[in-house]
Amino acid sequence: MSKIYIPRDTTALAMGANQIAAEIAAEAEQRGEPVEIVRNGSRGLFWLEPMIEVETANGRIAYGPVERTDIDSLFNSGFLQGSTDHPLCQGLTEAIPYLKKQQRLTFARAGITDPVSLADYQSLDGFNGLKKALQMDPQAIVDEVKSSGLRGRGGAAFPTGIKWQTVLDAVSGQDQKYIVCNADEGDSGTFADRMVMEADPYMLIEGMTIAGLAVGATQGYIYLRSEYPVAHQILNEAIEKAEAAGFLGDNILGSGQRFHLEVRLGAKAYICGEETSLLESLEGKRGLVRAKPPLPAIVGLFGQPTVVNNVLSLAAIPFILSQGGQAYADYGMGRSLGTLPFQLAGNIKRGGLIELAFGLTLRELLEDFGDGTFSGRPMRAVQVGGPLGAYMPESQWDTPLDYEAFAAIGAVLGHGGVVAFDESVDMSEQARFSMEFCVEESCGKCTPCRIGSTRGVEVIDRIRNNENREANLELLSDLCDTMIDGSLCAMGGMTPFPVNSAVKHFPEDFQPKTEQGA
Numbered sequence: 001m002s003k004i005y006i007p008r009d010t011t012a013l014a015m016g017a018n019q020i021a022a023e024i025a026a027e028a029e030q031r032g033e034p035v036e037i038v039r040n041g042s043r044g045l046f047w048l049e050p051m052i053e054v055e056t057a058n059g060r061i062a063y064g065p066v067e068r069t070d071i072d073s074l075f076n077s078g079f080l081q082g083s084t085d086h087p088l089c090q091g092l093t094e095a096i097p098y099l100k101k102q103q104r105l106t107f108a109r110a111g112i113t114d115p116v117s118l119a120d121y122q123s124l125d126g127f128n129g130l131k132k133a134l135q136m137d138p139q140a141i142v143d144e145v146k147s148s149g150l151r152g153r154g155g156a157a158f159p160t161g162i163k164w165q166t167v168l169d170a171v172s173g174q175d176q177k178y179i180v181c182n183a184d185e186g187d188s189g190t191f192a193d194r195m196v197m198e199a200d201p202y203m204l205i206e207g208m209t210i211a212g213l214a215v216g217a218t219q220g221y222i223y224l225r226s227e228y229p230v231a232h233q234i235l236n237e238a239i240e241k242a243e244a245a246g247f248l249g250d251n252i253l254g255s256g257q258r259f260h261l262e263v264r265l266g267a268k269a270y271i272c273g274e275e276t277s278l279l280e281s282l283e284g285k286r287g288l289v290r291a292k293p294p295l296p297a298i299v300g301l302f303g304q305p306t307v308v309n310n311v312l313s314l315a316a317i318p319f320i321l322s323q324g325g326q327a328y329a330d331y332g333m334g335r336s337l338g339t340l341p342f343q344l345a346g347n348i349k350r351g352g353l354i355e356l357a358f359g360l361t362l363r364e365l366l367e368d369f370g371d372g373t374f375s376g377r378p379m380r381a382v383q384v385g386g387p388l389g390a391y392m393p394e395s396q397w398d399t400p401l402d403y404e405a406f407a408a409i410g411a412v413l414g415h416g417g418v419v420a421f422d423e424s425v426d427m428s429e430q431a432r433f434s435m436e437f438c439v440e441e442s443c444g445k446c447t448p449c450r451i452g453s454t455r456g457v458e459v460i461d462r463i464r465n466n467e468n469r470e471a472n473l474e475l476l477s478d479l480c481d482t483m484i485d486g487s488l489c490a491m492g493g494m495t496p497f498p499v500n501s502a503v504k505h506f507p508e509d510f511q512p513k514t515e516q517g518a
Contacts, residue, residue, distance in 0.1 A: 041199020385414025449492025
């Protein structure tokens, strides 16, 4: 019997994977060819989706992107036997350069396994980190995370081990601490969190359980954006199976240790990706930013000490506990240790997920993996780090992908999202979009963000209309300084980053059209 892998993640489904799976099954039955179809997660080579794979004695052979009209010819070419005699054949999956050149630690199982199969997960070292953690005392677990150098992958890049130490040391008046996973992945061009949850959900469950053991928390919540219905379904199915098998619950693997986990849906508010707004929302309130201090690590969910980590941060934990913190720290450069899953999106020929150690340059990522723009036109600008990240001109593309190197040029790595634009982009329009995004998504608690962004849109409109342009450019600069210095959180404090970068690096787009053409 031939075994065929067809992804069931959101991207593959959007490209017709369910129809492909149904028609391949029907065609195989009609031809009398016995097949087993496994619905795996995506490997993140999105330009090839739906990418189907056939298991052979030499490894899996990939074909993609497959459309319904290709199915008959695939059967005729002998793809069930791993024939490479078809135009869509990509050869051995593991040998595809886009995949082969990566350093996958967090995404090592993505696309290989059935995401809700406990047997698949355990066959590839799944739960080894948890089993090891159960033999360690809490301080030893926290020390292992510290030694890895892991920094929060949600954007702030705060050292994860330090945050865990704060919660471990905090005294809870109600003898209750929490682990909260921030899965409200709202940055433009980002999908790494979704891929974890849809391709390897047990890894997140394992990471959160280890976090609970480390700091003394017995309850965890995954705060999931409601736009991810497939991830919601897969997570709930995986949690149910993990509980039934004893990896969650009142007696984890017979250790007497307790940890429970639930998924809670957000309500499509970008600001709820900010940790204090997220906590307000989890408590059933409007998602307003809280003033800090106190830190959530000390006064967090329901007033109790709380670890709030991003999906990627928690997903890195099983490897760190299983292989040791030093094994993780051996990757990367400077203070940016380990790997970061970069997400290539926008006007790019080969969009997808690339996990690599910190240190390669943005240009290497764009050219070696992205292969240029989708439109075929020259690339002009790249925004890294979501809608609050700076727009980077070509002169900055040789900057190493490293937290400190990016900060030195006024840019941010954020969640690793990379959005490319070709030469047709109007950067004054992008600057306006950045301010307008803040208008739409501000929680409204502080004046610089709430009012500043609205005034910012108006000022940019006047510049674009050539009304007192020089005076309004100066006013825009002052307004951005006020938002940076006076906003309560990163929403208002970082919105000026893309605006200022657009003005600084693409000044010609803020000139009157007649002057641009002169």
